[in-house]
Amino acid sequence: MIDSNLLAGPALRRLRKREGLTQAAMAAALGISPSYLNLIERNQRPLSARVLVQVIERFDFDPRSLREDDAIGGLDGLVRRMADRRFADLGIDREEVQEFLAAAPQIAAAFARLYDQAGSGPAAEGEDASAVARRAIERWQNHFADLDHAAEDLADELRLSRGEISAALGERLREKHRITVRILPAEVMPGQVHRLDLHARQLQLSEMLPGAARRFQIARQVGALEMREGIETLVAGANLPSAEARSIFREHITDYLAGALLLPYRRFLRACEQTGYDLAVLQRRFAVSFDQAARRLTTLGRVGERGLPFFMAIIDRAGRLADFTAGGAGALYPLEGARWPAWIPYAAFERPGTVLTQAVTFGEGEAAPRHWFTITRTVDGDGVMCTARRAVVLGIEARFAGELAYARGVSLDPADAVPLGTPCLRCGRAECLTPAPSRMASALPRPRQIS
Incomplete structure (x- = not known):
């Protein structure tokens, strides 16, 4: 569905300049008046669904570029950056940030890029590795689209359902990776939740883990093995300054994959909408714990869904x-x-x-x-x-x-x-x-x- 109040002036202006057209020529191609096009480009009128369709058809325009600010976390992502204590004396409020983003999205993206690069390096005094990794997660708004799609496809391939999740995931580990799941007594694994023993080709889990936690650990291992390249691509792209920050970011993404496998995106979102996001029902339906379902709720950022x-x-x-x-x-x-x-x-x-x-x-x-x-x-x-x-x-x-x-x-x-x-x-x-x-x-x- 097209947002009837979509302000897309800068994107439309860049498209016109790329095509080498005057406002009059582009307006004629779109079947609107030059004055109306001028108002759209200045964000004084929204881009209607009819005009957007004309733009797509006549100029091979990708409508996803209208959401280019998603790359910096949209308005909320820019607000987070502007809330830095270094800008506190300027009194920048949310409305000003919104005007800045609407009027000059490319300049806003340039500011965000410079801010992130400066914040990831030595200039971010006093920040520990966890804070640096958290900022990288926030940059993605905790939604990693490619990995989420891959996890959903794998969940569909394995036909994961509530009664067969552990068996299906365990079988995947055994058949594809020659790793078996073994539950060990607590005294054999003191202070440990899980352990991957590559010599014995075993994923070893403590008997103290409840069912939901066991399923999570098995899903986590499947995700880590099958989507290693995607994980490392994200970690490398985050450009984090220390090995510790990279490790924290990698652990977060691996946990994310486990949640995406156990709670496949479309099925989970549909269940959320049907139940009014009732976590008690979601826990039962997907055989997960309260905190696993709650964390998955922070990841539902798929474009269009x-x-x-x-x-x-x-x-x-x-x-x-x-x-x-x-x-x-x-x-x-x-x-x-x-x-x-x-x-x-x-x-x-x-x-x-x-x-x-x-x-x-x-x-x-x-x-x-x-x-x-x-x-x-x-x-x-x-x-x-x-x-x-x-x-x-x-x-x-x-x-x-x-x-x-x-x-x-x-x-x-x-x-x-x-x-x-x-x-x-x-x-x-x-x-x-x-x-x-x-x-x-x-x-x-x-x-x-x-x-």
């Missing part, structure tokens, strides 16, 4: 952010160092296994806080690597949440949302809902200096 845009966070019992994936939600990384006692993930530990929901607003370096609908549930560790209970948080902009089963009966009016402040070490407001340590520090009396 997009799902709802979620972010996902994992918070440990101490309130520390253990993981964050922006996905297609365009969320920044606002939770680092934050302690928001009013946010529902902290209450989730008192009600383990229960799905809790909450509408919140929090600032992310933009002019105004954004309005989010969040879904939280605790998941338990696997008992192998001392992983304790943690809270899995899914977030989506409230304007999209009306389609969710979990949002039924919940007010999505911004006035009813719980306001969460931007993490700020200098905030001294007693009523502020920002991190607890900040409020506590502001309430303590200052030590008296002894002269």
Whole structure:
């Protein structure tokens, strides 16, 4: 379906110049007036479906180029870059970024490329390998199209279904790669979840892993072996500065492939839309865990078949952010160092296994806080690597949440949302809902200096 409000002026102008046409000549070829074409090129009128069809037919135009900003993560990707602390004094808001992207998408892409190259090198002071890898993942909005299609094709080839997933994947390992799956006692694999023993030609899994985790590890090994070239192409293309960052990025992509095999894109998206993204139903239907289904929700960015845009966070019992994936939600990384006692993930530990929901607003370096609908549930560790209970948080902009089963009966009016402040070490407001340590520090009396 063509967006009736599609603004594509710069792309149409580049096409006209490539063809060596004046506005009058191109307008005549499209059957519109030169003045109307002028307004389209200046983004003062949208490109209608009728005119777009004419452009495609007469100039062999690829309509995918109209979404050229996908390569930099679209508006949300550019907003994330502009939120860098180095630009904080400029007060750039989301509306300005949107105008910049609409008026000069190629210049915006050039800025994003320079920013990413600078951010991946020594200029990004204080960033550890995880942060560098996370930024590479965000650049793709956590959707790796070629690998996702390949995983879906393999899932269809193997005819994976709920009752036969482990058997089908295990058989694939045995027949194609001469590797068998073996479940070993916990004392034989102390502190380990899985181990690939190439000498014995075995994928060894701990008996402590539950069924969903076992299936994930088998799918992960199949993906790593069969799509190694695609994985390494992505890792090389990310141009990451350290071996550690490349390793983290590679591990993420391999985990991504496992999820794509167990939850094939079209079938999973169709199930999401049929059930209102009900994770309890999705877990049962695809024989996966809550966190596996939740993470897959952050990957639904296929062009022409997009799902709802979620972010996902994992918070440990101490309130520390253990993981964050922006996905297609365009969320920044606002939770680092934050302690928001009013946010529902902290209450989730008192009600383990229960799905809790909450509408919140929090600032992310933009002019105004954004309005989010969040879904939280605790998941338990696997008992192998001392992983304790943690809270899995899914977030989506409230304007999209009306389609969710979990949002039924919940007010999505911004006035009813719980306001969460931007993490700020200098905030001294007693009523502020920002991190607890900040409020506590502001309430303590200052030590008296002894002269």
